[in-house]
Amino acid sequence: MTEEAILYGCLHNDSTAQRELYSKYSPKMLSVCYRFAHNREDAEDMLQEGFIKVFGQIHTFQNKGAFEGWIRRIIVHTCINNLKKNKKFNESVDIIHATTIQVREESVPSIVQAKQVVECIRLLPIGYRTVLNLYAIEGYSHKEIAEVLDIEESTSRSQYTRAKQMLEDILVRKNIIQKPRQKADWLRVAGGK
Amino acid sequence: MERNFYTDDFEELLKEKADQYKMYPSDKVWNGIQSSLHSRRKWYWIGFALLLSGVSYYAIEALIAPPGPVRKSEAKIAASKIPTENVLLGAGDGKRRSALVIPLTQHKISQYNPVSNSIDQPFKGEFDIDRSYSEIEPGATAKVVEMLQIAKIPVISDPGEKTDNSAMAKWLPVNRINLLSGYQPITIIDNTHSIIDNTPSKTRSMGEVTDRKPLDATAGINLVSGIWNLDESRGVARFPMEQEQASEDVKKINWLQEFAFNEFTVPPLKRLSWQLSFAPTMNYRRLSTSKKPGREYMVKNIPIAMNITGDLDNLVNHTPALGFELGSHLRYAANRTVTFKAGIQFNYARYAIEAFEAPGTDVATIALNSVGGSHRDSLISYSSISNFGGNSVKDIQNQYFQLSAPIGVELKLIGGKRMGLHLAGTIQPTYLLNRNTFLITTDYRSYTHEPSLVRRWNMNTSAEAFVSYNTGGIIWQVGPQFRYQVLSSYSSKYPIRENLMEYGVKIGVSKTIR
Numbered sequence: 001m002t003e004e005a006i007l008y009g010c011l012h013n014d015s016t017a018q019r020e021l022y023s024k025y026s027p028k029m030l031s032v033c034y035r036f037a038h039n040r041e042d043a044e045d046m047l048q049e050g051f052i053k054v055f056g057q058i059h060t061f062q063n064k065g066a067f068e069g070w071i072r073r074i075i076v077h078t079c080i081n082n083l084k085k086n087k088k089f090n091e092s093v094d095i096i097h098a099t100t101i102q103v104r105e106e107s108v109p110s111i112v113q114a115k116q117v118v119e120c121i122r123l124l125p126i127g128y129r130t131v132l133n134l135y136a137i138e139g140y141s142h143k144e145i146a147e148v149l150d151i152e153e154s155t156s157r158s159q160y161t162r163a164k165q166m167l168e169d170i171l172v173r174k175n176i177i178q179k180p181r182q183k184a185d186w187l188r189v190a191g192g193k
Numbered sequence: 194m195e196r197n198f199y200t201d202d203f204e205e206l207l208k209e210k211a212d213q214y215k216m217y218p219s220d221k222v223w224n225g226i227q228s229s230l231h232s233r234r235k236w237y238w239i240g241f242a243l244l245l246s247g248v249s250y251y252a253i254e255a256l257i258a259p260p261g262p263v264r265k266s267e268a269k270i271a272a273s274k275i276p277t278e279n280v281l282l283g284a285g286d287g288k289r290r291s292a293l294v295i296p297l298t299q300h301k302i303s304q305y306n307p308v309s310n311s312i313d314q315p316f317k318g319e320f321d322i323d324r325s326y327s328e329i330e331p332g333a334t335a336k337v338v339e340m341l342q343i344a345k346i347p348v349i350s351d352p353g354e355k356t357d358n359s360a361m362a363k364w365l366p367v368n369r370i371n372l373l374s375g376y377q378p379i380t381i382i383d384n385t386h387s388i389i390d391n392t393p394s395k396t397r398s399m400g401e402v403t404d405r406k407p408l409d410a411t412a413g414i415n416l417v418s419g420i421w422n423l424d425e426s427r428g429v430a431r432f433p434m435e436q437e438q439a440s441e442d443v444k445k446i447n448w449l450q451e452f453a454f455n456e457f458t459v460p461p462l463k464r465l466s467w468q469l470s471f472a473p474t475m476n477y478r479r480l481s482t483s484k485k486p487g488r489e490y491m492v493k494n495i496p497i498a499m500n501i502t503g504d505l506d507n508l509v510n511h512t513p514a515l516g517f518e519l520g521s522h523l524r525y526a527a528n529r530t531v532t533f534k535a536g537i538q539f540n541y542a543r544y545a546i547e548a549f550e551a552p553g554t555d556v557a558t559i560a561l562n563s564v565g566g567s568h569r570d571s572l573i574s575y576s577s578i579s580n581f582g583g584n585s586v587k588d589i590q591n592q593y594f595q596l597s598a599p600i601g602v603e604l605k606l607i608g609g610k611r612m613g614l615h616l617a618g619t620i621q622p623t624y625l626l627n628r629n630t631f632l633i634t635t636d637y638r639s640y641t642h643e644p645s646l647v648r649r650w651n652m653n654t655s656a657e658a659f660v661s662y663n664t665g666g667i668i669w670q671v672g673p674q675f676r677y678q679v680l681s682s683y684s685s686k687y688p689i690r691e692n693l694m695e696y697g698v699k700i701g702v703s704k705t706i707r
Binding site for chain 1 (some may be wrong): 203204206207208210211212213214215216217221222223225226227229230231253323528553554556558570571572573576577578642645704
């Protein structure tokens with residue numbers, strides 16, 4: 001089915017079109033949820049809730065911009081609302097938790113894998129992880145992040161800086177990346193795979 | 194997104210690898226989505242259809258279908274006490290002077306064969322009633338006719354009228370109750386007059402008027418019994434008389450008097466009744482913000498929102514819409530003035546909102562209540578439905594499907610047996626079966642869906658006044674009703690309170706059960 005046909009079917013509550021839309025976008029959206037969630041179960045719960053909202057609000061999509069981007073925004077906001085609702089997002093706790101992060105020192109292949117990067121992102125405290133996900137991956141500005149997370153813009157910037165530094169340390173310790181100054185060489189290698 | 198993308202290679206790597214990574218959800222996720230989108234609605238309508246069918250069935254069964262023959266209840270009482278299954282106790286007058294015993298079945302009196310001393314064939318005769326008897330017992334004759342007709346025993350309407358069937362006989366009291374199996378006794382007990390010739394040897398032919406000899410009053414009520422002999426050659430039935438022993442008769446009569454309906458007393462108050470009601474309603478809402486300390490709504494929670502003040506009801510454009518209420522209740526009359534009732538009720542409530550189609554999709558933020566202002570929270574979504582203006586008008590509706598268990602009391606103010614004026618009130622624990630609701634954002638700018646903020650359990654109260662009209666066991670009522678939702682439609686996290694209200698005209702019909 002074309003995207004237009006899927007959209008038309010979903011607007012008319014056609015279950016075939018809804019299934020088609022879900023099959024097309026759920027794998028990527030689940031990975032989005034997985035980066036925000038504590039575990040896979042939570043991620044699937046967020047995905048379910050997000051798609052219910054997508055189907056409920058599909059009549060508000062106005063064909064301006066990519067459909068995937070629109071779905072992704074809804075999924076991201078669902079994840080954040082879920083974290084807030086379940087009180088899993090708490091600034092003060094995260095700072096304390098951040099100092100006790102343990103990184104497993106198992107050997108990691110030198111070739112960078114997407115799953116490993118995602119798993120490393122998930123090792124971050126929830127507050128750092130959320131800001132990093134929103135800024136570095138989802139492309140939100142610090143101003144938008146501040147609005148969404150009910151924090152100050154300066155807090156968003158500082159949290160991101162710390163999150164990025166921590167993630168770099170984790171990736172280095174897991175031998176996923178080499179030292180930061182050799183990052184350009186590694187990127188050349190990873191880009192060739 | 195505002196910022197320049199990919200300002201850092203590291204960020205580029207993260208973005209690239211994160212987008213490459215895909216995970217495949219379990220089937221449980223899609224099943225959950227499906228059931229939320231479709232099955233819930235389907236089961237709700239199935240449940241509603243079942244409720245409506247059940248209520249309609251009982252309404253038709255109890256209120257519209259005619260009641261069964263009266264004799265069934267009488268026969269039940271009689272059948273449990275009488276040694277024979279073929280006897281129905283009839284009514285007599287109020288002075289205990291007579292009681293009538295009528296055969297219950299449709300069979301006529303059987304033909305007795307004196308040679309074999311057995312019952313061979315049903316007697317095919319017809320019975321005439323000695324109308325002169327009615328001079329003594331004015332109501333007895335009519336009652337006998339009625340009961341014979343119920344038992345499908347043909348009765349000649351006028352004395353002396355002949356039918357084609359020449360086998361006619363005077364209708365006379367006959368036999369012992371337990372005479373023979375299959376034998377159908379008819380007995381008249383009268384302690385003042387006897388219409389039976391109690392000469393054992395004398396037989397009577399059809400058409401002869403019986404000599405009336407008063408019985409010995411000191412013997413009390415006499416039951417004269419006998420056995421019909423059918424004279425086939427003459428087509429008549431002969432009745433050789435036998436006289437029972439007085440003691441046995443008295444015993445049987447006393448027993449009959451115990452169970453015969455020969456006294457008419459004031460019927461007791463029937464306390465339990467079942468009511469079916471329907472009310473078309475006009476539904477609307479009242480919006481307000483919480484005034485409790487620590488729960489004040491602050492628009493300033495949202496950094497970039499405009500600070501809009503004013504009465505919330507004036508800032509939104511909503512109008513009442515038509516809904517309905519359908520209920521089934523059990524009513525218990527404590528006395529002739531006060532009645533308690535409880536039951537189950539379905540309400541469909543809705544109201545219309547005039548909104549606008551926004552030029553684009555805007556961020557819709559709902560700032561949630563904070564306790565003491567210590568931690569601010571909000572829910573973010575996107576909406577293209579604006580409250581203040583847009584490209585075009587867009588009418589939306591909020592709908593609520595509720596199931597309630599009303600418990601209340603009715604008070605009869607004035608009235609008699611037929612008509613009355615009543616007041617009633619109930620409290621109704623309510624469960625929200627389904628809803629389609631748009632919430633206004635806390636900056637009043639947009640409308641959005643947020644199911645997590647809708648309250649499932651609620652409490653309603655109602656008050657009504659009605660006029661009732663009693664048509665012999667069925668009570669019709671009509672009158673105005675007002676219903677008010679006590680708790681907000683939304684959870685306490687949502688700073689805006691919504692209280693639903695409805696008014697309508699309630700029509701109800703009640704039938705007494707016992």
